[in-house]
Amino acid sequence: AQKITQTQPGMFVQEKEAVTLDCTYDTSDQSYGLFWYKQPSSGEMIFLIYQGSYDEQNATEGRYSLNFQKARKSANLVISASQLGDSAMYFCAMREGDSGAGSYQLTFGKGTKLSVIP
Amino acid sequence: DAGVIQSPRHEVTEMGQEVTLRCKPISGHNSLFWYRQTMMRGLELLIYFNNNVPIDDSGMPEDRFSAKMPNASFSTLKIQPSEPRDSAVYFCASSLNRGREKLFFGSGTQLSVL
Numbered sequence: 001a002q003k004i005t006q007t008q009p010g011m012f013v014q015e016k017e018a019v020t021l022d023c024t025y026d027t028s029d030q031s032y033g034l035f036w037y038k039q040p041s042s043g044e045m046i047f048l049i050y051q052g053s054y055d056e057q058n059a060t061e062g063r064y065s066l067n068f069q070k071a072r073k074s075a076n077l078v079i080s081a082s083q084l085g086d087s088a089m090y091f092c093a094m095r096e097g098d099s100g101a102g103s104y105q106l107t108f109g110k111g112t113k114l115s116v117i118p
Numbered sequence: 119d120a121g122v123i124q125s126p127r128h129e130v131t132e133m134g135q136e137v138t139l140r141c142k143p144i145s146g147h148n149s150l151f152w153y154r155q156t157m158m159r160g161l162e163l164l165i166y167f168n169n170n171v172p173i174d175d176s177g178m179p180e181d182r183f184s185a186k187m188p189n190a191s192f193s194t195l196k197i198q199p200s201e202p203r204d205s206a207v208y209f210c211a212s213s214l215n216r217g218r219e220k221l222f223f224g225s226g227t228q229l230s231v232l
Binding site: 033035042043044047050052091104105106107108109110111116 | 161221228
């Protein structure tokens, strides 16, 4: 079974509108972390936002927020006031296990390609 | 801070040749990761190191792939012999080995094996 599922291969959003990119995850660990990365056409991987499984509040970073629903095992990324520069691939990723356990790699989903329309 | 530095940015080689990809992690980071990105398989973890020691190489496709980290500031990923199906973007990333720490990625090496 996939550990990270991103069901939307592609999304379109009008400039200045908000958009939600879906991510569901699968883990039996109690302690884990969820990450979102952006990959523009230039290819670099840009960190956007992090949510820890024990964090009581949803993470926010500027125009990015993470809608964390633990019981549903979902960690959707919300981008408010979309800009043309937001057009890119977006990857959801998970780190499992307690910190200190020595397992710090991220498992990535397949990604969602977001296109912002002027 | 220069970030994670990978070289070369692009590599074109012929099937059967040896390919060596290089990575310099961010100073002070003690975890280093090699990922491969393809359209079909997405981002796959190949191997990662903690404190220069390989921890998990279960993602390495086969014996043609090998990775080393002789010191905290340098790692290599070698493919010998290379095959056309190895064509992909290879990313190196580093982080501190704490649970909340994000991975910092290099710019990647675009490998084309003809």
